[in-house]
Amino acid sequence: MSMLEVDFQKKLPDFILTARFAVREGEILVLSGPSGSGKTTILECLAGLQKPDRGYINLRGKMLFNKTKRINLPPHKRGIGFIFQAYALFEHMTVKDNILYGAARVNGRKKREQILREVLELLGISHLQDRYPAQLSGGEKQRVALARALVSxxxxxxxxxxxSALDRNLRERLRGELKQLHRQWGIPFVLVTHCRCEEELADMVLRPVASINEKGEQAICFSM
Amino acid sequence: MSDEALTALLLSLRVALLATAVASVSGVACARLLTRAHFPGKDTLEAVLLLPLVLPPTVVGFGLLLFLGRNGPLAWVFPGQILFTWWSAVIASAVVAFPLMYQNAKAAFESVDINQERAARTLGAGEVRVFFTVSLPLAWPGIMAGLVLAFARALGEFGATLMVAGNIPGKTQTAPMAIYFAVEAGDYGTAVPLVVIVLLFSFAVIFWLNWWSRNRVARHALRRRG
Incomplete structure (x- = not known):
């Protein structure tokens, strides 16, 4: 059964972007294409940070966006984690506070502390919890970003x-960790890349198909 | 120092603090609302908001006289007479201090990494929580600078205040006014202590702000590396 069903269009300055795909429970979908092909826009539409012009987005049978039914859930109600390219850690908070930010719904200090301990251990970053993002390396930042998303x-x-922001050795290692984390986590991932190196993670890879539509407009489509 | 000078000094402080409070809350709110909003007439609205910065204080004062007078459009907001009370000095100072607060806060909000705000949203934070836990703390250095400048401007307000609040010793006479009228009357014994105190106070505030922002920059120097 599909867990995420996506079919939408959005007009961008240079072309019309179409996304049409479904992701099953526990799958990793990779959208692979050159920069400027609208991959990040697709992720932002899924997360509710941007709004498509037409179509729908369903997650676990819940409508997140539906143009004809005028549904557009705000990002904080979608329950979708987002790992930003530069990680977007809160620069004024320690690693610990960054991670706890996503756990605000959890009642009780003790319970939150326990969740924090577990996720710090899972990602092997317990020793970093009192540092600020500026004091972390790229790989460490990514682990913190993953921990923060995981907690929510x-x-x-x-x-x-x-x-892509990491050097090659680190990339190899983190790719393995990401795969393992995905297995433990058991939720689908949608990953965007312009680099073949990340495609190894994928259960399914979608590449952009460019065309000219009947009105003579440029169109780019990521479709199954 | 005479009682009258001390009273003027304390009134100045009270007026400036209240005016800064009014200007900062409204300035930060306007800055936040206008930073990422786009609508027709936005440029015009921004120009109007910044107007008190470039207008001669007497023009601001004249406008406030019309606005706050018995037949003015704002008469219903304030019960009774407001002109020539110290409250109108607060209003005049707040109006001239507002653009400084607004401009600094707006620049500060614009410099905040939009992805940190977006990350907060994807982690389940609504707009209010995003504002108080992410946007505001990240914009804080710029807002702080605006706060100090607004306070300094409010403390030094003269022209508009004289027009709407007058120079009533013990009631509406602020330090700049006491200095002006003392010097005019040749009473240097009153003027000089006031001048020295205002000078030292202003110096201390600016000195502290520079020290604070340098320390803050040093503390987070590494931050923007990634």
Missing amino acids: EPALLLLDEPL
């Missing part, structure tokens, strides 16, 4: 070029 218990995780 998303039903879907979106990753924008998660490995």
Whole structure:
């Protein structure tokens, strides 16, 4: 059964972007294409940070966006985790506070502390918890970003070029960790990349298909 | 120092603090609302908001006289007479201090990394929580600078205040006014202590702000590396 069903269009300055795909429970979908092909826009539409012009987005049978029914859930109600390209850690908070930010719904200090301990251990970053993002390396930042997203218990995780900012050795290692984390986590990932190196993670890879539509407009489509 | 000078000094402080409070809350709110909003007439609205910065204080004062007078459009907001009370000095100072607060806060909000705000939203934070836990703390250095400048401007307000609040010793006479009228009357014994105190106070505030922002920059120097 599909867990995420997507079919939408959005007009961008240079072309019309179409996304049409479904992701099953526990799958990793990779959208692979050159920069400027609208991959990040697709992720932002899924997360509710941008609004498509037409179509729908369903997650676990819940409508997140539906143009004809005028549904557009705001990002904080979608339950979708987002790993930004530069990680977007809160620079004025320690690693610990960054991670706890997503756990605000959890009642009780003790319970939150326990969740924090577990996720710090899972990602091997317990020793970093009192540092600020500026004091972390790229790989460490990524682990913190993953921990922060994990704590908010998303039903879907979106990753924008998660490995491209890292050097090659680190990339190899983090790719393995990401795969393992995905297995433990058991939620689908949608990952965007311009680099073949990240495609190894995929259960399914979609590439952009460019065309000219009947009105003579440029169109780019990521479709199954 | 005479009692009258001390009273003027304390009134100045009270007026400036209240005016800064009014200007900062409204300035930060306007800045936040206008930073990422787009609508027709936005440029015009922004120009109007910044107007008190470039207008001669007497023009602002004249406008306030019309606005706050018995037949003015704002008469219903304030019960009774407001002109020539110290409250109108607060209003005049707040109006001239507002653009400084607004401009600094707006620049500060614009410099905040939009993805940190978006990350907060994807982590389940609504707009209010995003504002108080992410946007405001990240914009804080710029807002702080605006706060100090607004306070300094409010403390030094003269022209508009004289027109709407007058120079009533013990009631509406602020330090700048006491200095002006003392010097005019040749009473240097009253003027000089006031001048020295205002000078030292202003110096201390600016000195502290520079020290604070340098320390803050040093503390987070590494931040923007990624």
